Amino acid sequence: MPLTRRLFTAALALAAAAVAGPTVAAAADKPFITVASTTSTEQSGLFGHLLPKFTEKTGIEVRVVALGTGQALKLGERGDADVVFVHDKSAEEAFLKAGFGVDRRDVMYNDFILVGPKADPAKVAGGRDVVAALRVIATAKAPFVSRGDDSGTHKAELRLWKEAGIDLAAARGAWYRETGSGMGPALNTAAGMDAYVLSDRGTWLNFKNQGRLAIVVEGDERLFNQYGVMLVNPARHPHVKEAQGRAFIDWLTAQEGQEAIASYKVGGEPLFFANARKQGS
Structure with a gap:
């Protein structure tokens, strides 16, 4: 590149830096x-x-x-x-x-809510005892989605299984699926599987893919969040x-x-x- 062109290019670069500099610094x-x-x-x-x-x-x-x-x-x-x-x-x-x-x-x-398919294969809809509902779901081996991600919701779910007297290590099988994901993806998985899932109410209300899912258990004081x-x-x-x-x-x-x-x-x-x-x- 000729010297004059190199000098012109350098001058343009310096001018651009002078203009952009304060903006970048401010950001x-x-x-x-x-x-x-x-x-x-x-x-x-x-x-x-x-x-x-x-x-x-x-x-x-x-x-x-x-x-x-x-x-x-x-x-x-x-x-x-x-x-x-x-x-x-x-x-x-x-x-x-x-x-x-x-x-x-x-x-x-x-609060947390138990969400499940509107068809409700475990027949738990309308109840206010989430622990009793989980026992029924485990006995029926109805599909259940867990976040499985060490979140507050996941920890609440594990506490509820324990209170229900369910040993997940022994009871889990194809019916119990851990997603290792956030609440939205877990709800999407439950919608795709026609499965039950514990959700916080806020994410559920803002969830756009409710499809065949509905709230099946709510109002239990143990669901306070x-x-x-x-x-x-x-x-x-x-x-x-x-x-x-x-x-x-x-x-x-x-x-x-x-x-x-x-x-x-x-x-x-x-x-x-x-x-x-x-x-x-």
Whole structure:
């Protein structure tokens, strides 16, 4: 390439860099936090409703890594997130006790539901005793889909099988299928298999492929589903963005965030019920 052309090309590149530089720098400097959360908060559509409101208020972007609760907590343990927002209170309390998190707060709740084929081969529809329904399903060996992913929903399912007196190691067979997936894919699998599945209500209400599935058991107090949020411990992981993470937690649990949660509805039905309490109350 002739010298004059090389000089002209270099000049163009420098000019382009001068124009793009501030934009790139501004994007790089935009504050953000990483939130390890559950597939249910994402697949229910809640984050799509909440996060733009928080960002507009504070200028802080929220980048969500949606996993099962167990995996989300592991992400926090490694310091790969600033905030953890999940739904397995016993696991959350263990996370706090081990020193991985601080300042846990209740945020909201909904409930789990047992979903199954409208044909209801196990004949459990209409009941309010989920443990009795699981016993019948296991005895009938009716198809059942489990998330099998160490999520809050999966852990709740395992607790219910245990309460039902069902030894899954001995009882499982072709009728019991673990997907190792999030709630939406597990519901899709259940729809394809005409199978029963434990779901959180929020994801179910936002699920577009309900097909021949319906709620068969609901209303059992054992199906209560509490969500909590906490900061990853900055004393253990100094790179945690403490100020921005606390800003998110404060917003979620204050009036504005709680009203935003309460206002999220699908078909006129709320998916979550805000229940944050003031610290120390």
